[in-house]
Amino acid sequence: MYTGVVDTRERLIESTRTLLWERGYVATSPKLIQQAADAGQGSMYHHFTGKEQLALAAIERTAEEMRRQIDALLDGPGTAVERIATYLRREREVLKGCPIGRLTQDPDVMASPTLREPVEGMFAWLRGRLADVVSGGIAAGELSPGVEPGATATAIVAVLQGGYVLARAAADTAPFDQAIEGILALLRSQGIAR
Amino acid sequence: MYTGVVDTRERLIESTRTLLWERGYVATSPKLIQQAADAGQGSMYHHFTGKEQLALAAIERTAEEMRRQIDALLDGPGTAVERIATYLRREREVLKGCPIGRLTQDPDVMASPTLREPVEGMFAWLRGRLADVVSGGIAAGELSPGVEPGATATAIVAVLQGGYVLARAAADTAPFDQAIEGILALLRSQGIAR
């Protein structure tokens, strides 16, 4: 249950964020949200038109927060590969999975253009962001010009998302760490000795 | 709806396989299964104790089938990297996602040790199977001895699973293909010229 000292509308959004992360959209009922937010039926339907609109607010906030965190890490110091490594290795609640990525497996989210839009936007942004870092690494002479920025960036994001899948399947964070180290080793071998 | 000419029990399992793939476990109701299998309530509860046992039969069959297909591809001709490329590039219903991998995002599947077991087993098997192929490639002098088989194999499986996530997010198979080509390019650069 969300216990921050904030107003009801805020508690509803934060509780929904948590529940979407833990259970996804189909498996999260308005009742569950209300209990977690310590709000009544009336409150929820006063502040939002329904489950979908509330979920949209929650998803958009999660996406915004994630963008800020990723920007901070990728804008940090170090070479391109070092910054990518920092991003991939940052602390995560691995067994809970990615709060945005998991929504791609939810039938009701995928069926709703409204809810799918922020999910699509988040990954399009992330792939582009990482492709720019890879391009920068090539321009700086850190990475071989033979490296294709777009494909490499997409593979990196995929390893991350797939790492969550493997960790959850194993109920163990080890496969996630192993996948990350696997792609980083491959990336490092693309470096140009200087 | 499943329309093969087989008995009711069989139709129930096949319909469940399809629905689990398309909607996952929580979002698949007994009613939906019965309609797809063209079977009544009574039939379903005669052949199976309930939704969970039926899902288990469906998941186990999907996993077995997948193992057979993967074995056939990885046992084929070509170098280690070529066989991995063949496996990664085989035709897939990319936008539907992985029928096993998607279950890791289902709260009820993860909460049930019974249902989680075949999912865990499938990925443990696959990671080991690919690690063996990588090891073979090193032993054959095709890949650099610096390549770590376990981490590399796990990264490959992760790219696949993450590729599905990105494709579904984009409602487009392009990110899947891009991720695959990205990791293959990195893998190929690990080759030892002969």
Added chain:
DNA sequence: GTCTATACAGCGATAGAC
């Protein structure tokens, strides 16, 4: 083996009082 009837809880939303 398959059918219909029934059960009871939960879902997602609305109504109207306070």
Added chain:
DNA sequence: GTCTATCGCTGTATAGAC
């Protein structure tokens, strides 16, 4: 803004006839 009452529908399963 929040509460309680109510609604029609679905989820999952059981009972008992055929």
